Amino acid sequence: MRVGIVCPYTWDVPGGVQQHIRDLAEALIGLGHEVSVISPADDDTPLPDYVVPAGRAVPVPYNGSVARLAFGFLSASRVRRWVKDGGFDVLHVHEPAAPSLSLLACWVADGPIVATVHTATPRSRVMHAAYPALQTALEKITGRIAVSEAARTTLVEHMGGDAVLIPNGVTVSRYEKASPLPGWPGEGGALGFLGRMDEPRKGLDVLLRAFTELAAERPGLRLLIAGPGDVADVLAKVPEPLRPRVILLGQVTEEDKARVYHSVDVFCAPNTGGESFGIVLAEAMAAGAPIVASDLDAFRQVLRGGRAGELFETGDPAALTAAAARLLDDPARRASLSAAAAEAVRVYDWPVVARDVVKVYEAVVAAASGSAGEGRHAVGVFSPSQRSRGVPGGRPPGLAEFR
């Protein structure tokens, strides 16, 4: 299939949507599809060969923060030319409700369009309805994908219609193999955490209390923390003598992230809530890290009810202490959890997720060409009976956008 993917945000600015598109495009290419991505990018930005630059994005206030977006007639004509030259079987736009390239692509293109909605947008459907150009553009979308339940709810409420839920994937091969950071995990054992340190729902406080307990009895035990946040705030929560054993890396690169998962004996996901667990857990699974995670619905589902990682009572430092101690003392159990995690994460691997996306493409193309049997089947993908089950193929939902 020839697939044209539209990225609304500047390619080289780190972001969940950009990473999703990069992973999807590479997975689709891996599956043998022809892919072209158009994205706002400065002219001198080095781009992968499947990315076509659409010119510079302009920083504008949008939804309460400043976003770099591509809009206006010049961007529109660039997209028009790209669509015309591309001869795509299907056009896949991301975040079509953002005032950027995706919306312009819907406006200028004819033919089958699939849209993926990543984030919940606060704008109301009523507001959209007041602007004819917007309605005309959005009406052309035939297949809708939401990456999370929250995104799907917004989509249904604000744009009408329904969506297939296809959660984000993780590129397993990127995390599978990596060498531990020098000196890690070390003789005395190591615990790991990755995520925003100052976001209470990530549960770092729970882990710090458990670590304080554990470290008192295990003189060599260390804690490795990667993610943005205030270092002093974190260290203040640990008793003075233990502080040298808490190592904070701050924000890390993609490569170092993979190494962090390989640097610890037990990876902890002490999150205390939130509707989606984020992609960190799946990355840790891909790296084959033995995992101790909060017993949240989403976590339990992804960790196969505890078979691919230990679960402890959410928010309870004592329960985390006990679970982590058991694992630290039992290398055999760690090895079996590691293998189980690496196995369980396969369903979230991008090539697998991309196949689900291709199913939507096929359905939309069939619906557009109006072929009888195929067409009816295609429509079924978006029917209520299917959507209530979530992803075609029965993969458990829950691996949602978090970045």
Added chain:
Amino acid sequence: MLIDVILIAVAAVLVGVYVSWRAGRLDRLHKRTETARAALDAALVRRSSVAQELAACGVLDPATSLLLAGAAHDARAAGHPDELAESDLTRALRAVLSQPGFRASVASRGSADELLAELEEAAHQVFLARKFYNDLVAATLAARRRWLVRLLGLAGGAALPSFFEMDDSVVVADGDGRGSDMPHLTG
């Protein structure tokens, strides 16, 4: 003796007259500030409604349209003019209007010319109204800082006026992408 009493009475009357004159002056200043604020609010509402009209006029591409509509919507959503939302609207307008060749691309299409002229007018009005209002706020605040006013509480229960701080320089491009820092550019 009598002369002393008379002198004291006269002095008291003079002081009384002076104080009440000062109080009246302060009161008028407050009233003028309120009126100026009402004019500023009206100018801001006008600006956002013209922006909304421009967004809906069907001449712009949907992305630009949504950007303007969103910013105008947010500016009005608060119910009262909000400095941040109004500044965001200014920045959105500036981003849209300063695209290279923007004017040429919409020239004589639908009601675009008319709406753009009206938008310039409205943006200029915001600039002026805000300037007048902030000048009056400065004068009022200075008057209220005077020792006599503070000592005798001449301001009474009147609320302390505050400056309206926002980015109001909507750069109107002149067709080739070059703009001016002036809030308004005629012609």
